[in-house]
Amino acid sequence: MARTPLVLDVPALGALERGAGNLSGQLAQLLREAIHRGEIVPGDALPSTRLLAASLQVARGTVVEAYEQLIAEGFLESQRGAATRVAEALSGAGAGAGTRVRKAHTAHGRASRTSLPEPAARFAQVAREFTPLPPMPFAVSVPVGLTAPADIWRRLGNRVRAKGPGAPAGYDDPKGALPLREAIAAYARKSRSVHCDAGQVIITSGTQQGLYLACQVLLGSKDQAWVEDPAYRGITATLENNGRGSAMIRVPVDDEGIDVEAGIRQAPHAKVAFVTPSHQYPLGMPLSMARRSAILAWARTNDAWVVEDDYDSEFRYEGYPFPSLHSSEPDRVVYLGTFSKILFPSLRLGYVIVPHDLADAFCGARVLMDRHPPNADQHVLAAFMADGHLERHIRRVRNVYANHRAQLIAAIDALLPQEVAWVQPGDQGMHLVLWLEESLDDREVVAMAARAGVAVRAVSPMFSPGNGRPGLVLGFGGFSNAQMEEAAQRLAAVITDAVRSGVGRRGAG
Numbered sequence: 365m366a367r368t369p370l371v372l373d374v375p376a377l378g379a380l381e382r383g384a385g386n387l388s389g390q391l392a393q394l395l396r397e398a399i400h401r402g403e404i405v406p407g408d409a410l411p412s413t414r415l416l417a418a419s420l421q422v423a424r425g426t427v428v429e430a431y432e433q434l435i436a437e438g439f440l441e442s443q444r445g446a447a448t449r450v451a452e453a454l455s456g457a458g459a460g461a462g463t464r465v466r467k468a469h470t471a472h473g474r475a476s477r478t479s480l481p482e483p484a485a486r487f488a489q490v491a492r493e494f495t496p497l498p499p500m501p502f503a504v505s506v507p508v509g510l511t512a513p514a515d516i517w518r519r520l521g522n523r524v525r526a527k528g529p530g531a532p533a534g535y536d537d538p539k540g541a542l543p544l545r546e547a548i549a550a551y552a553r554k555s556r557s558v559h560c561d562a563g564q565v566i567i568t569s570g571t572q573q574g575l576y577l578a579c580q581v582l583l584g585s586k587d588q589a590w591v592e593d594p595a596y597r598g599i600t601a602t603l604e605n606n607g608r609g610s611a612m613i614r615v616p617v618d619d620e621g622i623d624v625e626a627g628i629r630q631a632p633h634a635k636v637a638f639v640t641p642s643h644q645y646p647l648g649m650p651l652s653m654a655r656r657s658a659i660l661a662w663a664r665t666n667d668a669w670v671v672e673d674d675y676d677s678e679f680r681y682e683g684y685p686f687p688s689l690h691s692s693e694p695d696r697v698v699y700l701g702t703f704s705k706i707l708f709p710s711l712r713l714g715y716v717i718v719p720h721d722l723a724d725a726f727c728g729a730r731v732l733m734d735r736h737p738p739n740a741d742q743h744v745l746a747a748f749m750a751d752g753h754l755e756r757h758i759r760r761v762r763n764v765y766a767n768h769r770a771q772l773i774a775a776i777d778a779l780l781p782q783e784v785a786w787v788q789p790g791d792q793g794m795h796l797v798l799w800l801e802e803s804l805d806d807r808e809v810v811a812m813a814a815r816a817g818v819a820v821r822a823v824s825p826m827f828s829p830g831n832g833r834p835g836l837v838l839g840f841g842g843f844s845n846a847q848m849e850e851a852a853q854r855l856a857a858v859i860t861d862a863v864r865s866g867v868g869r870r871g872a873g
């Protein structure tokens with residue numbers, strides 16, 4: 365197939381002063397300035413002389429002359445049969461014109477401001493904290509081997525993107541694609557007893573967006589929100605960075621999940637409770653039946669909302685999962701689901717299920733954020749669900765995760781003494797928490813593990829300030845048994861080393 369060279373438009377060229385004469389000289393000067401400002405950079409292809417002449421409404425010879433002048437000066441270069449380009453030599457260190465170009469650019473940038481805006485530093489910190497882990501043990505939800513949907517996903521993708529409903533189109537429904545919302549309503553009803561219709565389902569780019577939308581829609585400017593202690597950083601960081609840090613009431617978690625009595629003591633009139641009832645994040649216990657009744661009763665009495673983050677309830681390995689909170693109180697619970705865990709995180713698709721009277725509000729908040737989710741993958745996922753692949757996939761990966769979980773626990777038990785590191789009990793999910801001896805600094809251990817080629821996250825930042833306990837979140841993706849075993853050995857060596865040398869001890873450099 366013939367390839368069309370990438371031709372650069374030069375929008376910032378500005379106008380030629382026709383009355384002033386020497387049009388080719390003027391054009392050459394405009395191009396020099398565009399290069400100096402960094403608007404066109406080394407390697408960029410310029411428009412053909414014919415095209416540029418037509419768009420500037422000058423004779424083609426004028427453009428030819430300007431290009432030739434700049435080639436002679438070393439700003440441009442041309443090869444027979446190829447587009448004229450900004451000279452690559454300009455990017456070389458020490459090259460006269462190149463240095464001038466970069467200096468002009470940086471000086472321009474620096475002179476125009478003295479410091480970054482106040483929120484910029486905080487958001488930059490969030491970016492550092494949320495840097496994804498490399499795809500190696502023990503990063504959570506990495507779709508490799510048996511946990512990757514592989515060929516089916518590609519086949520369906522090709523089908524819907526080429527001519528099907530995922531082909532390029534105009535703006536669509538902000539709630540998301542109807543076939544996907546219908547498939548999700550059916551799935552949530554069957555698997556989680558969430559009774560809803562497609563009109564109550566709003567497709568999100570994952571639970572993170574669902575949490576963000578819920579903060580915007582449900583919390584008035586003076587309202588307080590209960591948040592578990594410890595909790596997913598995706599919710600605590602969202603509240604902290606949207607000027608709601610002081611409205612966040614951290615409610616302790618014990619063996620039965622969030623301590624509702626403690627929440628009522630601290631902030632009886634809070635407007636929202638953000639909870640992970642199926643599988644407390646990160647610790648893993650389900651919310652007990654007594655606490656479920658208590659939190660819903662509190663919400664009813666106080667006209668409050670419960671936001672149920674049901675991120676991985678499909679992965680329970682003994683017995684059946686508790687039904688969702690939503691199933692008991694559909695008018696008070698905003699239910700958040702995600703495909704990051706059961707399929708793969710890069711899909712960036714999740715959903716919010718809201719009572720009918722909140723649907724428009726969530727829709728509006730969504731529109732202001734990003735209009736609507738990208739269309740094509742919604743249709744791929746809808747087809748994946750409609751053809752029964754999702755249920756098959758979940759059955760398969762559930763077994764993989766159950767095995768990996770058992771294998772990892774056995775490896776840790778064999779490699780590390782209980783008084784140094786011990787696993788938080790549990791029977792579900794795709795991660796476990798490995799508590800560390802109290803004197804260790806888990807962030808230091810994370811850095812040491814990364815240097816040893818093991819990917820883990822620290823637990824202490826998930827607690828409220830001053831209440832942190834050191835621990836590690838260990839995910840088990842579709843890595844092979846051999847990879848998991850080897851990584852467990854390396855992690856055990858890191859922890860043993862940290863204890864022996866004191867490198868990881870709190871306060872130690």
Ligand SMILES: Cc1ncc(COP(=O)(O)O)c(C=O)c1O
Nearest residue numbers: 570571572596645675702704714
């Ligand atoms: C508690 C919790 N909620 C939700 C998510 C998923 O977020 P998303 O759907 O944005 O990938 C995660 C991911 O780690 C999580 O741990």
